[in-house]
Amino acid sequence: MDGWLLNAAQWSAVRLSIQVALVATLGTLPLGIGLGYLLARRKFWGKSALETLLSLPLVLPPVVTGYVLLVAFGRRGWLGHALESWFGLSIAFTWKGAALASAVMAFPLMLRAIQIAMAQVDVGLEQAARTLGASRFETFWRVTLPLAQRGVVAGALLAFTRGLGEFGATIMIAANIPGQTQTMPLYIYSALGMPDGLERSSGLVVASVVIAAGALWVAQRLERGGRPFAR
Amino acid sequence: MSPSQNRLTLDCSFRYPEGFSLDVKFETGDGITALFGPSGTGKTTVLGLIAGVLRPDRGTIRLGDQTLVDSQAHVFLPPDKRRIGVVFQDGRLFPHLSVRENLVFSRRAKTSPITLPRVVEILEIGYLVDQRPERLSGGERQRVALGRALLSDPRLLVMDEPVSALDEPLKHRVLDYLARVVAEWHLPTLFVSHDSADVRRLADRVVLIAAGRTIASGSADILLDGALLAGLSHGPPLVNLLKIERLHETADHETVDQGSGDHRSGKHWEGFVGSQRVVLPAAGPLAGESVYVQFLPHDVILSAQPVAGLSVRNQLQGEVRQIVTLPGRVLVALDVGQLVWAEVTPAAASELRIETGHTLYCLIKSTALTVVG
Numbered sequence: 001m002d003g004w005l006l007n008a009a010q011w012s013a014v015r016l017s018i019q020v021a022l023v024a025t026l027g028t029l030p031l032g033i034g035l036g037y038l039l040a041r042r043k044f045w046g047k048s049a050l051e052t053l054l055s056l057p058l059v060l061p062p063v064v065t066g067y068v069l070l071v072a073f074g075r076r077g078w079l080g081h082a083l084e085s086w087f088g089l090s091i092a093f094t095w096k097g098a099a100l101a102s103a104v105m106a107f108p109l110m111l112r113a114i115q116i117a118m119a120q121v122d123v124g125l126e127q128a129a130r131t132l133g134a135s136r137f138e139t140f141w142r143v144t145l146p147l148a149q150r151g152v153v154a155g156a157l158l159a160f161t162r163g164l165g166e167f168g169a170t171i172m173i174a175a176n177i178p179g180q181t182q183t184m185p186l187y188i189y190s191a192l193g194m195p196d197g198l199e200r201s202s203g204l205v206v207a208s209v210v211i212a213a214g215a216l217w218v219a220q221r222l223e224r225g226g227r228p229f230a231r
Numbered sequence: 232m233s234p235s236q237n238r239l240t241l242d243c244s245f246r247y248p249e250g251f252s253l254d255v256k257f258e259t260g261d262g263i264t265a266l267f268g269p270s271g272t273g274k275t276t277v278l279g280l281i282a283g284v285l286r287p288d289r290g291t292i293r294l295g296d297q298t299l300v301d302s303q304a305h306v307f308l309p310p311d312k313r314r315i316g317v318v319f320q321d322g323r324l325f326p327h328l329s330v331r332e333n334l335v336f337s338r339r340a341k342t343s344p345i346t347l348p349r350v351v352e353i354l355e356i357g358y359l360v361d362q363r364p365e366r367l368s369g370g371e372r373q374r375v376a377l378g379r380a381l382l383s384d385p386r387l388l389v390m391d392e393p394v395s396a397l398d399e400p401l402k403h404r405v406l407d408y409l410a411r412v413v414a415e416w417h418l419p420t421l422f423v424s425h426d427s428a429d430v431r432r433l434a435d436r437v438v439l440i441a442a443g444r445t446i447a448s449g450s451a452d453i454l455l456d457g458a459l460l461a462g463l464s465h466g467p468p469l470v471n472l473l474k475i476e477r478l479h480e481t482a483d484h485e486t487v488d489q490g491s492g493d494h495r496s497g498k499h500w501e502g503f504v505g506s507q508r509v510v511l512p513a514a515g516p517l518a519g520e521s522v523y524v525q526f527l528p529h530d531v532i533l534s535a536q537p538v539a540g541l542s543v544r545n546q547l548q549g550e551v552r553q554i555v556t557l558p559g560r561v562l563v564a565l566d567v568g569q570l571v572w573a574e575v576t577p578a579a580a581s582e583l584r585i586e587t588g589h590t591l592y593c594l595i596k597s598t599a600l601t602v603v604g
Contacts, residue, residue, distance in 0.1 A: 127284045128323040130310035132337040132383045142336075146327045 006203045012179050013187040014207050020095055020170075020183055021163030024102035025156050028110060032155060036114030036148075037140060041123075057169075058108045066101060066172025073100065073173060097174035098181050102163035110159035117151020118144060150223050157219040161212050184208055236295040237386040237419045243280055243290030243300070253277070253443040259387070259421050263413060265434035265451070266423045273443040274423040275320070278391050281421070282317045283310035294386060314339075316385030316418075320392045322372040324364035330375050331360040337383035345416055350378045353411050370401040374408055381412065388412075390422040394429060403603060406433060428472045428525055428603065452570070471528060471571050472603075475502035475509050476521045505568030510544040512597045523603045528562060530599035531573035534592040535583055545595045547571065551587050554580070561585075565593055 006014065038044075039051060057065050073080040073091040083089040091097045121144050129139040145152070167185040174181035176190060188201040242256040253273040257266075266274050279285035281292060283299070286307055292300040294315070299308045324333050334340070335347060351357045354374045359367065367375065373393055380388060393409065394402040406429065413420055424430050430437060431451055438448040480498050500511040502522065511524065537546055549565030561580040563573045571593055575583075585591065 122323075124319065124321070124323050125325060127282070127310065128317070128319060129325075129336070130284070131282050131313070131315060131317040132379065133311045133314070133339050134337070135311055136309075143325060147325075149327075 006207065009178055009182075010187065010204055010207075013182055013184045013204065014211070016095060016098075016181070017164050017183040017185075018211065020098045020102050020166075021160045023099040024106060024163040025110070025160045027099070028103045028107050028159065029152075029156055032107065032110045032114050032159075033145070033152060036111055036118050036152075036155075037144065039111075039115045040118035040121075054111060055108045057105050062105060062166070062168025063172055065104060066169035069097075069101060069104065069169060069173045073097065092173055093175050093177065093181065095174065095181055098166070098170045098183060099163075101169035101173050102166040103159075105166050105169050106159035106162035109162055110155040113151050113155030113158055114148065117148035117154075120151075121147045153219050153222045157215055160215050164208065164211060164215075238295060239281065239387055239419070239421065240293045241277070241281065241290070243277075243287035243292060245276060245280060245285065245287045247276075251443065255440060255443070255445045257438040257445050257448045259419060259438075260436040261417075261419055262435040263420045263422065263433050264436040264438060265430040266421060266438050266440060267427070267430050267434075268425065268440040268446075270425050272441050274425075274440055275391055276443075277440070278317070278389055278421075278423060281387075281389055282315055283308060283313050314384065314386045316380030316383050316388045318373070318376045318380050318388070318390040318393050320396070322364075322376040324367070324372060324375060324379070326364055328364075329360070330356070330362050330364060330367070333364060333375060334360070334379050334382055336379060339384040340382040343382055343384035345381050345384060347382060349415075350381050353415060354378050354408050369397050370405055373397070373405055377409070377412065381416070381418075385418065388418050388420040390420065392423055392425070395424065395426065399603060402429070409433065428470050428523075431472050432523065471526050471531070473504055473509070473524050473526075473569055473571065474521055475504060475511065475524055478502040478520060478522055504547060507547050507567060508545075509547070509600075510597045511602060512600050524600040525603045526595060526599045526601065528572040528574035530595060531571060532594040533563065533573050533575055533579070533583060533585070534594055537592055538594065541594070542596075543594045544597045545593075545600075547593045547595070548590060549593060551585055551589045551591060554585060554587060556580075563591075565591060567593060 035054070039047065070092060071077050073083070075081065075084065075090070075092060077092075080091055083091060089096070091100055125143055125147070126139050129143045130136070134142060164183075165185055166183070167189070170181070170183065171186060171189075176182055176186045178187075178190075182190070184204050184207065188204055191197045191201040191204075194200065238261065239259040241258070244252065244254040246252040251273070253276050255273070255277055266277060268274055276285065280287050280300070287300060287302060289302045290300065291298065291302070294313070298304075298306050299313055300306060324330075325336065328336070334350065337343075340347065351360065354377060356371070356374050356378060359371055359375065364372065364375070377390075377393070390409075394405050397405060409420075410433065412418065422433070434451050436449070437451050439446040478500065479502065480500050482498050499513065502509055502511065509524070511522070532543070534546075537548070547565075547567040549567035549571060551563060552566050552570065553564040555562040555564075556577070559577070561575050561577055563575060563580070563585055565571050565573065573593060575585075583591070
């Protein structure tokens with residue numbers, strides 16, 4: 001595909017960005033749905049502390065979040081070390097590190113959208129489902145989730161687009177390795193250091209816009225017709 | 232399962248964080264039991280406790296020989312294990328599902344002896360099954376909600392003001408559907424209402440509740456106990472409700488208009504309370520054998536003798552059963568075949584020398600009667 005709008009390195013950055021954002025989104029979606037429900041419906045000890053913790057990446061400088069991730073998931077970090085010795089999984093300086101950075105940075109946005117949507121589902125409908133013999137889980141699956149569907153889709157979309165654009169935390173934990181961890185924003189950043197940087201990166205800028213617009217369009221389709229979570 | 236195994240016994244207390252407290256104790260019957268009382272006295276809370284969406288601070292709830300709640304033994308059966316069909320005041324249909332999907336939402340719908348085709352037939356909701364709930368009218372929504380509850384194969388049906396949001400003609404249609412349901416499946420039913428006319432039409436048994444306390448319970452006649460009702464703060468107004476039977480249309484006597492000398496004749500509806508004739512107000516065509524009429528106690532005039540030469544068309548003879556003296560007015564209950572309450576001034580009461588056991592005549596203008604279906 002070299003030469004068609006983008007060169008090979010740029011295509012690789014596009015593919016990598018989509019892969020990273022998709023894995024980050026789909027990987028955290030179940031957690032976002034579960035925590036969104038928990039925060040919207042339950043009262044428990046330490047709830048506001050948990051909410052604060054989960055929102056921290058929104059307010060911290062991304063580089064600081066990246067630093068924390070690097071400390072935890074680097075080869076010598078306690079989590080990174082455990083993952084490597086038990087599963088042979090290395091996170092730092094791989095695309096998985098980029099996905100982790102995107103996931104952590106985008107998660108608060110996704111969670112907030114899902115939590116708000118779930119809080120708006122009428123508790124009365126859930127009670128009605130329970131009186132009709134549906135268990136708590138079944139009620140969640142057949143009533144709450146389908147009714148919060150718009151928020152779930154919107155949250156996933158926000159996370160995906162935020163993941164596409166992730167820069168600061170990514171460069172800390174995944175570095176900027178062409179073909180391996182160099183996502184679109186990192187490519188554009190690197191290209192700007194070269195003499196013809198603006199021209200070199202213009203194709204990717206267009207690609208970013210196209211991908212984000214495409215994601216928006218898919219999300220709108222899902223919200224209107226698809227009913228992806230309905231039976 | 233015989234209905235008596237599905238009697239509900241409840242003895243609970245519950246306190247809201249805002250301070251309102253509830254302490255109720257009653258038992259339902261085999262037929263229709265009404266939980267009756269003014270608005271804001273905790274009736275809906277009681278339903279929440281029965282359905283299992285609220286947990287009492289103290290007490291027990293039993294359905295037949297099954298314990299649903301026992302605070303001392305730390306028993307609390309979740310709502311999905313109770314088999315109590317709940318029809319909520321606002322219907323609570325699932326907006327993301329079609330009417331059909333709503334009806335068969337319960338997994339028990341497949342094995343229930345109450346079947347989808349029969350429910351659709353009895354409630355006449357066949358034309359609705361492929362629609363979305365948001366397009367339904369209030370009455371349609373209540374029927375679908377009732378059908379959905381029935382299809383969950385309940386042991387007890389519980390309804391929160393099922394008709395209070397509906398206008399009068401619609402209300403009576405929905406009540407008719409409900410009567411059909413109870414006749415078909417002999418399902419013990421508890422319904423909440425603040426409308427004494429609805430309660431008297433439907434319930435065999437009444438539990439009277441006010442300010443979070445059970446005041447009385449017993450046969451539906453306790454609603455006719457004016458002393459009880461008068462004791463309720465902000466109690467509902469006492470309304471007479473008479474069932475008029477052997478309904479028929481009849482020709483008026485010919486009258487001569489004094490001014491023009493024209494001869495006029497017309498038709499009107501009349502029926503009977505026992506053997507006593509009642510003339511109904513001018514109304515459109517009435518269907519069926521019987522009809523209910525509603526009127527206020529102060530629309531009743533009492534007379535010691537039958538009166539001739541009056542414009543009042545209805546004179547019902549009855550025996551005085553109860554006299555309730557209130558500040559500024561006296562309520563008199565007469566048995567004319569059914570109970571009728573009349574309101575008179577204390578002066579009139581003493582002049583007529585009203586005493587229990589006396590025979591009096593109730594004079595009621597036809598125009599004071601409201602036909603309620």
